[in-house]
Amino acid sequence: xxxxxxxxxxxxxxxxxxxxxxxxxxxQSIASSPEAQEFVAETRQxxxxxxxxxxxxxxxxxxxxxxxxxxxxxxxLWSSTQWGSLAAALAIFAVIAAFAVTMIRREGGTFPxxxxxxxxxxxxxxxxxxxxxAEAPPVEQTYAYQQPSATVPSDEKSEVxxxxxxxxxxxxxxxxxxxxxxxxxxxxxxAAPMKRMMSRNGVLEEGELPSRYRQDFNTATYDxxxxxxxxxxxxxxxxTFSIDVDTASYSNIRRFINSxxxxxxxxxxxxxxxxxxxxxxxxxxGDKPFSIDLDSTACPWDPTHRLVxxxxxxxxxxxxxRPASNLVFLLDVSGSMMPAERLPLVKQAMRLLVEKLxxxxxxxxxxxAGGSGxxxxxxxxxxxxxxxxxxxxxxxxxxxxGAEGIELAYKVALENFIKGGVNRVIxxxxxxFNIGVTNQGDLIRLIETKAxxxxxxxxxxxxxxxxxxxxxxxxxxxxxxxxxxxxSIDEARKVLVQQINGTLMTIAKDVKIQVEFNPARxxxxxxxxxxxxxxxxxxxxxxxxxxxxIGAGHTVTALYEIVPAGxxxxxxxxxxxxxxxxxxxSPNPNAAATTYVDPKRSGETLTVKLRYKKPDGDTSELTERxxxxxxxxxxxxxxxxxxxxxxxxxxxxxxxxxxxxxxxLGAVIxxxxxxxxxxxAGYRAGFIEMARKAQTLKPREG
Amino acid sequence: MHSVQVEAVKIEGxxxxxxxxxxxxxxxxxxxxxxxxxxRARDVVQETFVKLQNxxxxxxxxxxxxxxFTVCRNGALNICRKEKRMTYLDQELLETRASDQPAPxxxxxxxxxxxxxxxxxxxxxxxQQEVLQLKFQNDLSYQxxxxxxxxxxxxxxxxxxxxxxxxRQRYAQTAKDFLPFTPRIVS
Numbered sequence: 058x059x060x061x062x063x064x065x066x067x068x069x070x071x072x073x074x075x076x077x078x079x080x081x082x083x084x085q086s087i088a089s090s091p092e093a094q095e096f097v098a099e100t101r102q103x104x105x106x107x108x109x110x111x112x113x114x115x116x117x118x119x120x121x122x123x124x125x126x127x128x129x130x131x132x133x134l135w136s137s138t139q140w141g142s143l144a145a146a147l148a149i150f151a152v153i154a155a156f157a158v159t160m161i162r163r164e165g166g167t168f169p170x171x172x173x174x175x176x177x178x179x180x181x182x183x184x185x186x187x188x189x190x191a192e193a194p195p196v197e198q199t200y201a202y203q204q205p206s207a208t209v210p211s212d213e214k215s216e217v218x219x220x221x222x223x224x225x226x227x228x229x230x231x232x233x234x235x236x237x238x239x240x241x242x243x244x245x246x247x248a249a250p251m252k253r254m255m256s257r258n259g260v261l262e263e264g265e266l267p268s269r270y271r272q273d274f275n276t277a278t279y280d281x282x283x284x285x286x287x288x289x290x291x292x293x294x295x296x297t298f299s300i301d302v303d304t305a306s307y308s309n310i311r312r313f314i315n316s317x318x319x320x321x322x323x324x325x326x327x328x329x330x331x332x333x334x335x336x337x338x339x340x341x342x343g344d345k346p347f348s349i350d351l352d353s354t355a356c357p358w359d360p361t362h363r364l365v366x367x368x369x370x371x372x373x374x375x376x377x378x379r380p381a382s383n384l385v386f387l388l389d390v391s392g393s394m395m396p397a398e399r400l401p402l403v404k405q406a407m408r409l410l411v412e413k414l415x416x417x418x419x420x421x422x423x424x425x426a427g428g429s430g431x432x433x434x435x436x437x438x439x440x441x442x443x444x445x446x447x448x449x450x451x452x453x454x455x456x457x458x459g460a461e462g463i464e465l466a467y468k469v470a471l472e473n474f475i476k477g478g479v480n481r482v483i484x485x486x487x488x489x490f491n492i493g494v495t496n497q498g499d500l501i502r503l504i505e506t507k508a509x510x511x512x513x514x515x516x517x518x519x520x521x522x523x524x525x526x527x528x529x530x531x532x533x534x535x536x537x538x539x540x541x542x543x544x545s546i547d548e549a550r551k552v553l554v555q556q557i558n559g560t561l562m563t564i565a566k567d568v569k570i571q572v573e574f575n576p577a578r579x580x581x582x583x584x585x586x587x588x589x590x591x592x593x594x595x596x597x598x599x600x601x602x603x604x605x606x607i608g609a610g611h612t613v614t615a616l617y618e619i620v621p622a623g624x625x626x627x628x629x630x631x632x633x634x635x636x637x638x639x640x641x642x643s644p645n646p647n648a649a650a651t652t653y654v655d656p657k658r659s660g661e662t663l664t665v666k667l668r669y670k671k672p673d674g675d676t677s678e679l680t681e682r683x684x685x686x687x688x689x690x691x692x693x694x695x696x697x698x699x700x701x702x703x704x705x706x707x708x709x710x711x712x713x714x715x716x717x718x719x720x721x722l723g724a725v726i727x728x729x730x731x732x733x734x735x736x737x738a739g740y741r742a743g744f745i746e747m748a749r750k751a752q753t754l755k756p757r758e759g
Numbered sequence: 760m761h762s763v764q765v766e767a768v769k770i771e772g773x774x775x776x777x778x779x780x781x782x783x784x785x786x787x788x789x790x791x792x793x794x795x796x797x798x799r800a801r802d803v804v805q806e807t808f809v810k811l812q813n814x815x816x817x818x819x820x821x822x823x824x825x826x827x828f829t830v831c832r833n834g835a836l837n838i839c840r841k842e843k844r845m846t847y848l849d850q851e852l853l854e855t856r857a858s859d860q861p862a863p864x865x866x867x868x869x870x871x872x873x874x875x876x877x878x879x880x881x882x883x884x885x886x887q888q889e890v891l892q893l894k895f896q897n898d899l900s901y902q903x904x905x906x907x908x909x910x911x912x913x914x915x916x917x918x919x920x921x922x923x924x925x926x927r928q929r930y931a932q933t934a935k936d937f938l939p940f941t942p943r944i945v946s
Contacts, residue, residue: 063920063924064920065913065916065917065919065920065921066916067920068916068919068920068923069901069916069919069920072894072919074900074901074916099927100923103876103923103926103927104895104923106876107876107877107880107891107895107926108895108896110876110877111877111892111895111896114784114877
């Protein structure tokens with residue numbers, strides 16, 4: 058049947074206005090007409106755009122009607138008093154007060170709320186092409202502190218011998234697979250989400266698509282974060298994660314607190330808070346790209362526990378030694394970017410960066426809104442006037458098609474690729490991708506493909522009420538990139554001027570850390586933060602699994618809270634009920650006897666293993682360090698470690714974490730003051746000030 | 760005692776504030792479109808909220824948007840009638856009359872505006888703008904719009920259909936003036 062595209066009923070159908078028989082009839086005619094289907098899809102898209110524009114319009118400076126408020130206040134006053142002139146004066150005051158109150162409420166009321174209140178996009182094409190195939194190399198089961206079979210029955214997974222994966226994938230014979238006991242790397246689950254996933258006990262469970270996978274496809278502003286639990290060292294001796302140099306969560310939290318409210322819990326990523334600060338680690342030796350520092354102290358929020366710090370420091374590169382840079386600014390100029398703290402701030406930030414460039418560097422500007430376009434051809438860094446003028450002329454308007462812009466930006470970056478130089482796309486956006494590929498999963502897959510080209514990515518987040526924090530964090534994560542949130546020009550100066558080399562120059566990529574704990578010394582342990590960076594133990598030696606990058610001069614810090622063995626300290630992991638005994642296997646008879654493989658190692662607390670690749674390399678290198686906790690007290694801890702502990706505890710208090718122990722904001726301030734050190738840039742003082750401000754704020758509901 | 764009972768059926772306090780916050784701006788835009796002048800529109804919207812304060816809750820019938828737009832519209836039309844301006848009821852004339860809004864590209868130079876589509880929307884006949892605003896800004900159904908505007912439901916349907924058609928055509932066309940590239944709607 059031929060359908061008339063100029064039928065108002067077709068529009069009515071698209072807008073959900075038809076009901077009953079009319080609707081059924083229309084559905085049937087549309088089903089046979091591709092043009093009609095396209096028309097309906099386009100109409101709905103247009104409706105979404107219109108709605109978005111109306112919403113954006115409502116966020117413009119309000120045309121308030123103070124006189125309405127005035128009339129209400131006046132009536133009230135007049136009915137209760139007859140003091141003419143006084144009432145009038147009061148009324149004026151009331152107008153101003155009411156106006157101010159409304160403004161404040163307006164300011165404060167638009168913060169994004171986490172969780173279920175956000176809209177779920179329809180799940181489209183849920184299975185990405187990339188899968189973890191059976192190529193994962195076997196896990197190195199040569200534990201330092203335990204023999205391979207020395208595991209307790211509570212953890213079937215790690216008992217599975219690391220058989221060659223090919224066998225498990227291609228020949229599912231009468232092995233344990235039939236009972237659901239499967240080995241590493243054999244399930245065809247999408248690579249991207251899979252590798253970040255850990256179930257509650259820290260081990261991936263088969264047959265259950267972890268919830269993070271599903272979260273890849275919604276537009277939730279802040280993804281839900283389940284904190285890492287305490288894990289027993291005997292059954293979970295390995296802890297594996299990817300490094301993270303992002304700092305966005307810290308500046309985002311600061312923005313919330315400065316505007317008078319505590320952040321939503323899921324906006325708090327503790328590792329990004331800790332890593333906002335530089336720590337005084339030693340410089341890398343020889344030609345190593347980074348150094349490793351290990352130290353420990355008593356845990357200040359639970360003195361029976363220990364705190365172990367792993368610190369990495371990337372090699373410093375002098376400003377004049379930075380290789381030639383090929384930069385593409387990918388700037389969101391959509392309508393939502395109009396407010397002063399968005400596009401105008403981005404333009405200011407870009408100007409700061411351009412000032413630091415020289416004739417060997419190149420800059421191009423790609424903008425995107427309803428479509429995308431090249432606003433500035435790749436131009437050498439000495440032609441500052443040309444670049445500045447192009448920046449100046451940018452204006453915000455229209456809706457956002459991020460995907461098209463990303464395509465174009467990478468194309469320009471590749472056309473101007475500098476071999477051996479810095480090749481980087483710098484994306485500045487509020488993350489509101491509302492046309493084109495808006496499905497977060499699709500966007501992230503797009504970026505993942507682009508990252509393979511050797512072009513790195515920096516994501517600069519701006520804006521408040523529609524900051525799509527989770528999208529941007531994932532883009533940076535998958536795009537071999539870093540993510541910073543610009544809440545002010547000062548923050549832009551930190552990221553783009555003071556730490557320009559760290560932001561622009563990647564000195565090692567896919568940096569992974571695996572820690573093995575010695576059960577003789579450690580009853581259980583907990584990694585503080587890094588929830589979104591957890592890897593499976595098998596991923597550590599698998600060079601196909603992507604991980605975080607470290608930039609020149611960057612420091613990366615991870616803290617473990619450890620329950621020492623045999624000291625009678627309360628062990629949160631011990632309260633977890635034991636797992637049922639196995640039906641088809643007997644527990645390894647040697648289990649108890651096989652700990653402490655090497656008597657020389659029996660006193661060690663843990664071993665840290667690190668894998669990384671050179672920025673243009675495909676194979677990883679391994680380094681390893683062992684560490685023995687000397688039981689030192691918190692009073693004697695280095696200032697840096699005290700400060701890191703203060704930041705961690707502040708994050709846990711903001712998250713209202715079950716693991717925050719007996720720490721208070723007051724204690725956080727005290728530790729931070731003790732740990733403030735030289736603080737040349739004043740960042741630590743800023744932290745203390747923020748913690749003081751947080752003391753005056755009420756906790757969020759829920 | 761008596762007065763307390765009367766108060767309970769009225770809309771007050773936080774609820775009133777919420778309604779004002781939500782609808783003040785849409786109503787202002789709505790009335791301005793009818794009256795062609797924002798000062799009179801302010802008066803009409805103010806009067807609408809004052810009426811809302813005196814209205815019994817039951818009269819709202821759980822649909823404050825419909826109530827507010829109806830009262831606001833009637834207020835604006837009354838002014839039109841009194842001042843013998845071109846009345847909004849003269850549908851045929853309005854359908855064909857070009858909007859006196861400047862074309863988007865001109866307006867852009869005057870003032871950086873928000874939504875791109877909204878600027879194109881300003882070039883549509885006022886009656887079409889009106890129904891689009893009610894539908895997409897205020898999420899009202901065809902039925903509710905019909906009650907507010909005193910048009911038949913099918914009339915509302917035709918207006919929205921035609922408006923979207925024009926909007927779609929002008930979107931690509933006008934975009935060229937604004938952006939240094941041709942945007943496209945990706946469905």
